[in-house]
Every structure is written in structure tokens, then in C-alpha cells.
Amino acid sequence: MLKNETLHLSVDCVVFGYDDSGLKVLLINQKEANNEEVGQNPMSQLPGDLILIDEGLEAAAERVLFELTQLKGVYLKQFHAYGDPNRVKQLKDRAWLRSVRTQPEQRVITVGYFGLVSLQDHDPQPASFAGGVEWIDLQNVGPLAFDHNEILDGAMDALQNQLESHHISFELLPKKFTLSQLQSLYEVVLEKKFDKRNFRKNVKRMSHVVPLDEKQQGVMHKPAQLFSFNPDHLDD
Amino acid sequence: MLKNETLHLSVDCVVFGYDDSGLKVLLINQKEANNEEVGQNPMSQLPGDLILIDEGLEAAAERVLFELTQLKGVYLKQFHAYGDPNRVKQLKDRAWLRSVRTQPEQRVITVGYFGLVSLQDHDPQPASFAGGVEWIDLQNVGPLAFDHNEILDGAMDALQNQLESHHISFELLPKKFTLSQLQSLYEVVLEKKFDKRNFRKNVKRMSHVVPLDEKQQGVMHKPAQLFSFNPDHLDD
Numbered sequence: 001m002l003k004n005e006t007l008h009l010s011v012d013c014v015v016f017g018y019d020d021s022g023l024k025v026l027l028i029n030q031k032e033a034n035n036e037e038v039g040q041n042p043m044s045q046l047p048g049d050l051i052l053i054d055e056g057l058e059a060a061a062e063r064v065l066f067e068l069t070q071l072k073g074v075y076l077k078q079f080h081a082y083g084d085p086n087r088v089k090q091l092k093d094r095a096w097l098r099s100v101r102t103q104p105e106q107r108v109i110t111v112g113y114f115g116l117v118s119l120q121d122h123d124p125q126p127a128s129f130a131g132g133v134e135w136i137d138l139q140n141v142g143p144l145a146f147d148h149n150e151i152l153d154g155a156m157d158a159l160q161n162q163l164e165s166h167h168i169s170f171e172l173l174p175k176k177f178t179l180s181q182l183q184s185l186y187e188v189v190l191e192k193k194f195d196k197r198n199f200r201k202n203v204k205r206m207s208h209v210v211p212l213d214e215k216q217q218g219v220m221h222k223p224a225q226l227f228s229f230n231p232d233h234l235d236d
Numbered sequence: 237m238l239k240n241e242t243l244h245l246s247v248d249c250v251v252f253g254y255d256d257s258g259l260k261v262l263l264i265n266q267k268e269a270n271n272e273e274v275g276q277n278p279m280s281q282l283p284g285d286l287i288l289i290d291e292g293l294e295a296a297a298e299r300v301l302f303e304l305t306q307l308k309g310v311y312l313k314q315f316h317a318y319g320d321p322n323r324v325k326q327l328k329d330r331a332w333l334r335s336v337r338t339q340p341e342q343r344v345i346t347v348g349y350f351g352l353v354s355l356q357d358h359d360p361q362p363a364s365f366a367g368g369v370e371w372i373d374l375q376n377v378g379p380l381a382f383d384h385n386e387i388l389d390g391a392m393d394a395l396q397n398q399l400e401s402h403h404i405s406f407e408l409l410p411k412k413f414t415l416s417q418l419q420s421l422y423e424v425v426l427e428k429k430f431d432k433r434n435f436r437k438n439v440k441r442m443s444h445v446v447p448l449d450e451k452q453q454g455v456m457h458k459p460a461q462l463f464s465f466n467p468d469h470l471d472d
Contacts, residue, residue: 007243007244007245007289008243009243009245009319009345051319053243053321053343054321054343055321056319056320056321057317057318057319057345060319078316078317080314081293081314081317081347082293083245083287083292083293083296083347084292085289085290085291085292107289107290109245109293111317111319161401165397
């Protein structure tokens with residue numbers, strides 16, 4: 001039996017950004033790749049690259065994300081490994097692979113990380129290796145390179161599954177937020193509406209959502225109370 | 237920068253088995269490995285091996301589990317990839333690696349799958365490659381080879397997190413079960429006690445837990461009603 005002799009491993013980062021206009025994902029595009037074929041038919045993709053020989057997976061995700069997008073200190077969590085033997089062998093991806101990889105024919109298994117960023121607190125700058133970095137509204141994401149649409153779907157599933165139980169919603173909000181902002185975030189991520197009164201009743205039971213002695217700034221009418229997240233007050 | 241040239245990828249299976257005596261995990265031991273050094277200091281480990289060059293990850297997990305334990309048709313789910321650069325470089329694991337691998341010094345990244353088996357429905361047979369296959373009570377698991385204790389802990393976390401929301405508890409029960417059996421399983425996996433009356437009230441709301449027109453067999457006193465799981469009746 002032939003066991004894998006020269007297999008490659010990469011990490012791919014699905015970084016979700018959120019602000020009052022909705023949920024976005026961070027994509028890089030290949031348009032400035034040093035390759036004519038690619039230049040004529042550029043695609044968008046998730047920020048990702050091969051790991052280094054002595055690098056841990058999470059360290060690789062942090063490094064690659066920083067190298068490609070200049071984002072640092074992002075909440076990152078592994079969610080799934082993708083290992084279809086043909087995942088980088090589609091025709092659409094060959095030219096780009098030849099332009100960036102020394103062994104473009106190699107099988108690549110990738111480990112997906114999802115990241116969470118409040119767009120009110122961060123503003124990522126594009127880096128030179130990637131053709132460009134952009135926050136794309138989730139509903140406007142088109143066909144991506146490789147199996148990156150599948151990886152994006154997997155990250156979205158992980159985010160939906162973990163939003164409530166893992167207390168990660170706060171990574172997507174500004175440090176001080178209103179209950180309307182928290183409810184909108186839940187509605188956008190979980191793709192359903194909540195009753196305002198029930199939602200607030202449930203939030204009041206969460207001792208880790210702490211009311212502040214502060215109200216919204218710059219609002220003309222009825223500024224709402226601000227809240228913050230205190231992980232020390234987590235019930236469990 | 238040195239990117240991974242000859243990295244290896246494996247799958248490891250954490251198969252949980254359950255019966256009325258508790259939760260167990262399937263371990264193989266190295267004692268019959270063709271190597272004197274190992275023979276003097278055998279360790280237990282999770283069933284796992286390198287993937288084949290053209291094999292998907294889930295297919296690899298199924299194959300490896302079957303080759304090492306003869307188990308087939310098991311519910312298997314990927315939960316985490318482990319990639320510490322030193323995870324197979326501890327002294328305790330060198331002799332065994334030399335006895336089974338052509339490149340024992342290679343870095344190995346492993347993808348963990350957890351499996352669920354009702355021990356009232358299955359009886360795994362040991363296979364020839366592994367020294368032996370045994371169901372070990374979770375609380376009796378000692379130090380394992382490599383980082384397999386950490387992988388076991390990760391699988392347990394995944395099982396606890398997914399038990400309720402993913403409707404997987406039924407994989408650990410016989411096809412027909414009593415509500416006492418369902419409650420005991422929840423208590424063992426989630427490591428907490430439930431109030432019998434509340435537990436039953438909650439179960440009655442689950443349309444996928446279907447009461448059967450049948451009672452326990454072979455019980456002297458008050459045979460309990462049997463239930464079965466119907467995935468077609470899942471609410472969401």
C-alpha cells in the first residue's frame with residue numbers, strides 16, 4: 001500500500017467580520033499574481049498557505065493570516081480538516097498553483113480556522129503578497145478557488161453551532177454594545193428572528209453580559225444603554 | 237522559508253462504546269509488535285495509521301478502524317486535527333515508530349475522528365496487525381502513546397458538546413431503549429445528574445424519541461416501556 005510520501009498541509013482562514021451592515025468574510029484575490037494565465041481569470045480565495053516544517057497548526061494560521069492580510073490578534077479557532085484527494089486538482093486552479101508553488105501537483109490537505117473580528121474595532125490593510133484583501137458581504141460571495149466555498153460553508157456551520165454555547169458572539173461586537181446590536185448579530189448569524197422581549201429576558205439571565213453606566217453616543221433619539229462582556233462572570 | 241516537504245498525515249479514531257456498565261473507549265496495544273524494545277514496554281494507543289496517497293480522510297478513518305479492529309459501519313465524525321511539531325518525537329514512542337514506519341523521523345499530523353457504538357449491538361474482534369483490541373472503561377485509561385490522551389480528551393469534549401444538539405446519543409444505545417437508559421447515558425457523558433421527572437418531561441417534547449408498543453424483556457419487576465429514535469421526526 002502506498003502511504004503518503006510527499007503530502008502538503010496548509011491552513012485556510014475564514015475570517016468573519018461584523019458591523020451594523022451585516023456579516024462579511026475576508027477574501028484575497030489572485031489578480032496581481034505574477035502569471036498571465038491567472039491575470040486573465042483571477043479568482044477570490046480564503047487567506048491560506050502551506051505550513052512551515054516546524055510550525056504548529058494554530059501558529060501557522062496566525063502567521064498566514066498576518067502575512068496575507070496584516071490582521072493580528074484575531075480570535076481563531078480550528079473547525080475542520082479538508083482532505084479530498086482532488087481538492088486542488090481542478091482545472092480552474094492549476095494556473096495559480098503553478099505560479100506560486102514549487103510542487104503544484106502535490107496533494108494538499110488543509111486545516112480550516114474560523115476567525116471573528118468586530119469591524120468597528122479593526123480595519124485590515126491589504127498586504128503585498130495577495131492581490132488585494134476585501135471584506136465581502138456573505139450573500140455576495142461568488143465561486144471561490146479550490147474547495148473554498150465548501151470551507152466557507154463549514155465555517156459558517158461551526159459559527160452557528162458555537163455562537164451561543166461558546167460565548168463567541170462578543171468577538172464580533174464592539175467592546176461596548178447595545179442589546180439591539182447583540183440581537184441583530186444573533187439574527188444575522190443564526191438566520192432567524194427573535195422576539196425582542198424574550199431576547200432581552202434571556203440576556204438578563206446571562207451574568208457575563210454586564211450593563212454599563214453608559215449610553216450610546218451620537219444618537220439623536222433615545223440613546224440605548226451599553227453593555228460589555230465579562231468572561232469572569234460566565235456561569236459555567 | 238522551509239515549507240513541509242515530506243510531511244505525513246494520519247487519522248486516529250476515538251471509538252466510544254456504551255452499555256449499562258458505562259462509557260468505554262476502544263484501545264489497541266503494541267505488545268505483539270515485532271520489536272523487542274517495544275515488547276518490553278508496550279503501550280496502549282488509539283486505532284490509527286497513515287492515510288493512503290489517494291484516500292479521503294473519512295475513508296481513511298473507516299479503513300484504518302476496520303483494519304485494526306474489524307469494526308465496520310460505525311458512526312464516525314471528524315472533530316480536530318493535531319499538529320504539534322513534536323507530537324511523535326517523544327522518547328517513549330521512538331521504538332514503536334521504528335518498528336512500524338519506514339520514515340520514523342517524519343513529522344505526522346493527525347486528524348481525529350470520534351466513533352460511537354452501542355456495545356449491546358456490537359462485539360468488535362481483535363485483528364492481527366494490532367497486538368490486541370480492548371474496550372477500556374474511560375476512568376481506567378492510563379498513559380497512552382504519542383498525544384493520544386490529549387486526543388481522547390478532545391473527543392470527549394466534542395461528544396459532550398454535540399450530544400444534545402446533534403442527536404447522536406442514539407448511536408450509543410441499543411435500537412430499543414428505556415428512558416432510564418437514555419438518562420443514564422446523558423448522566424455518564426455529561427458528568428452530571430438529571431432530575432428524573434424533568435428529564436422525562438423534556439424527552440416527551442422530542443418527537444424523534446418514539447414510544448413503542450413494547451416493554452422490556454426478561455425483567456422480573458415492572459418492565460419499562462421501550463422507545464426508539466426516528467430521525468424523520470426531528471424538529472429542525
